[in-house]
Amino acid sequence: MLLKQTNHSLGIKELHNDDYEVEIVGNFLLIHSVPYLNAKKELVYGTLVSNVSTPSPNTHVVYFIGETPCGIDGRPMSQLINNSQRQDLGNGIIIDHLFSHKPNPMYPTYYEKMTTYVNILSGQAQHYFPEATARTGRVIDSKQEDSVLHYTDTNSSRAEVDAINEKLSGLKIGIIGLGGTGSYILDKVAKTLVGEIHLFDGDKFKQHNAFRAPGATTKERIDLNTFKVEYFKEVYSQMHKNIISHAVYINETNLGLLNSLDFVFISIDVGEIKKMIFRKLENLNIPFIDCGLGIEREGNELMGIVRTTLSTPDKREHVYNGLVSFSNGKDDDYKTNIQIADLNDLNAIFAVIKWKKYYGFFNDQRLEHDSNYSVNVNTVFNNET
Template sequence: MLQKQTNHSLGIKKLRNDDYEVEIVGNFLLIHSVPYLNANRELVYGTLVSSVSTPIPDTHVVYFIGEIPCGIDGKPMNQLINSSHRHDLGNGIIIDHIFSHKPNPMYPTYYEKMVTYVKILCGQAQHYFPDATAKTGRVIETKQEDSVLHYSNTNSSRAEIDVVNEKLSGIRIGIVGLGGTGSFILDKVAKTLVGEIHLFDGDRFKQHNAFRAPGATTKERIDLNDFKVDYFTEVYSQIHRKIIPHSVYINETNLGLLNKLDFVFIAIDIGEIKKMVFKKLEDLNIPFIDCGLGIEREGNELMGIVRTTLSTPEERGHVYNGLVSFSNGEDDDYKTNIQIGDLNNLNAIFAVIKWKKYYGFYNDQRLEYNSNYSVNVNTIFNNEV
């Protein structure tokens, strides 16, 4: 979150000016050292937490880190507590309770929202401890953003899935081939917390590429005749800080570029190169996904199969059992009919979903290592090892 937004548009600067112990972590606002009573009517301190993913509060709910807060009678404040269970919000924030105090109208700023909850808790504590206060005056410096993304994914914070997103954090990704499928893979991976994205392609970005790539570009931009990797790096560096272009075709002389990667997407159709890359990644114990797209003409219509094949250090042999074609595709109608960006996108979507399943982002109950989607019958066929 930008510091300017944090200080001015959210009412957080006022919280600091009033000596509350404020900390910003990702898209969450924390107020530490909030006094309250526990079941023994002892003075203890906890932390209030609120998502600040919108300019003004869009929910009255806050989270709390600490014991069950109690009233002056030592009984739980059930009128405040919505539920009690430990829950990981991501960013190292693990909360114990959810509070609900709904005003009418909604809190106009985060200042009013947080102060309301502080007063509810602190008011009970002050019955026995008149000097109890959350205004400690302690300043917690907001850490400089070290995220690979230029701006935060506020949808994830609002949906409370930051902890799920963190499963992809730091992974070094390679994408071999920046044609239709590879460019769509980049479009999706660039919006995650992966540590680095290495792009490999020695081709130039030309007019036909524009029709099977994400988004749109101008004819003038195409006329610059840049390498594909440089063009896509320019586009996606607007959201992700760590995109590294390699304007080369992978071959036996530069396979070492793959050495330090954690996962690789392969989106090329040259069989001998594909087999060479497979062998290199297997020797390095690097998991990978190979993407396949086959198009045939049936009269004046097209029939297609979209293939997704996962290879892991635990399961390798299936890629050589006829699931993956190592031909160069010279007779494939795909070579001449390239206006099928939708299937490229679908190929990328299947690949990215399987990749996310591999890292536990999505639940995976089938554990298939190969799947084929047939366009004309609208059916997915899974192959399990």
């Protein structure tokens, strides 16, 4: 039984949201770090275990891993303990006790069932240790074999948008260019359920990159002089399992690397290569977003423009009608040497939002394929609808 299947019907989502240490192993729900008293009236911690093979509880009993729980008098809680016999439930779960606290009517969800037992145990512990709590907020690594994340996305379950998140599930995403904008795109895409994230960049991660990339890094890490794609893979593989690095510049010799992708973000400023990539993706019927960032000096201040251009199998030619420049020279308004992290991030945000609109994550009433945000007038312009 996968956690994503049980979140809505069993009350497990609420346990996550209340900061309990929740784990699903096979058909069993485990709540870790439950405080209780042992025979010496010491504060110790155990694990509650319940079968969750049915949509709602069909039995009132739970298992317990730990010492014999005692009341404030140091005597075993005989009113709770049905038997104390070590038992192997499979999946590495070995329990020590069986508890029985029968309600009338039956517990409506596993939230009520598990929190009832938590409160019975922790209530005794709190007599001597008032701060004792099972709501630790610690994250239990996801055991889902098919999950692309190393731990459960409790943020989405709190907001009840798990079903919406599934719209992005399994997509193979490419990010071409891991300079300022591309790295911020990765930062956001890595927090979704996409199946794979392919990174393409042949440049090394240098000191100046650290000032226009998300997060922070150490001087020692910069001094390793690794490829950008390897550095960012190392960082974001802590969250997402399937980040694939390609330490190459995309050119006519390796365009085949794009063949299996479902969607591509492009954040490079070499016009000739960009047009080649466009044509390749068009031939493959792959939708893509091209990002543009232009920053210029105006006296002692900076002016900036952020462009987001979407190309889909249903609409392609607009990218060749002056919206995107394929120049490598100074006449390209979006090609300057100035990079500012704020606008790199904003460029990525507009691109990711548009990508999510395309897949129905966000509502899209304008269906624009190109937009520009101008910093100095604080306005978004839809140049083509």
